[in-house]
Amino acid sequence: MEIIKSTENIEELAVDGIVLGCYSNYNFTEHAGMRLSSYLEKYKELEEFNDEKENILLYYIDGITAPRVVIAGLGKKEELDHEKVRIAANNAVKLLRKKGAKRIAIEVLGNDGQSTSEGVLLGLYEFIELKSQLKDHKFVESVTFVGNENQLIDVDVGIITSEAQNKAHRMANLPANHATPTIFTDYTKDIFKDIKNTEIIVHNEEWAKEKKMGSFLSVAAGTDEPAKFLEIHYNGTKDDVKPLVLVGKGITFDSGGISLKSGTGMGLMRGDCTGASVVINSIYGIAKLGLKLNVIGLTPLTENLPSGKATKPADVVVASNGKSIEIDNTDAEGRLILADALIYSETFNPFAVIDIATLTGSMMSAISDGFIGGFSRSDVLWSELEKAGIQSHERYWRMPLDKHYKKQIKSDLADVKNTGGSRAGAITAALFLAEFIELEDWVHLDIAGVSFPENRKPYHPNGVLAFGTRSIIQYARNIVSKG
């Protein structure tokens, strides 16, 4: 799909449909709609024209070149926020797509260029690349964003955050046979090939053995697919500035291993690499925006499968910091690969470490798809992420990282056990991770609930959601602008 930006008069654009924003009582957001105000006067009596958040579709308006005009209702001006703009933009362009419009122009809604472009581009994204036949499928060929030069600068930001988000969605949704650890690293190289100041290092199992990453490698033991450990460097500022390190769980397929999951819904476990997808593509977004900070991304990648070589319950393995782990349940593998990645993250002397993982069913039960559940030792870091979450509407909820629960992961065999029983499972998972990182400024984000959602936003695609990408980019933007 072609993305165009224009400062021209939207009324004169030769496209198949245009979108104009409109507050309640038919106050148009930009001059283009002014003439329509008087035109619409006669409609105000009609019941169906009185829902201020609805779209109104009109045809062949005098003085407007495009045959279709959608008036996107934004509600009350004083109540407008980023999320309402995203949803309004999404709904309006989808209505035009449904009517067969292939070339669409939309003015910046509510003077919010970023949210306008996010609503459109997130909304129009579909994961359909594996279908060979798309009968009757309606595509948009081009979108033109119309606004003044300042508004179009914000549109550019939204184009990049949406692109990052959509690439993350794609990587999260690819089935295991289309995204083995090896293919996953190839896609990553591809994503970064033209992005300045970035470097992609793909470590193999030999390297992990040298680093004594026994915890990570214990998960890879059951599969024939070689595990990879991806390391991404974005050098956005001077070398001596401490980096932000992002760590993402990259289980390209999770069968549970010897502690095999039940078959129902197992296919969704193609998305157990969502944390890795979020990390890779957040860094892509940060680098493409050219933000002046250093970021390192670490994603251990492997399948978790049962076989004659697979790790078994009660096996004891040793992580790279020397701590021994009793593998109580091989389906609690995410924390095992993250343990070694967190230990490695501290070798970069980071100012903060954020790990992100589809980690526990327990988090899904606790807060479902309304919030990213997180744990942190640092109030400051937490509040910064929370703020970015509100701005991007990927909201965060803090859970207790409290030693009260620690006895649940005590092991008779080893230093620590990888599960803590049926209660407070998201918390015991976080406490397990805390055993492998000493840094105060560390946040663990459990995205299991939001990435496999029951309720979706109108601009969310089907399948697994790579939730967190936009808020992490926003967090980085906030850090940089704070200086």
Ligand SMILES: [Zn+2]
């Ligand atoms: Zn698992």
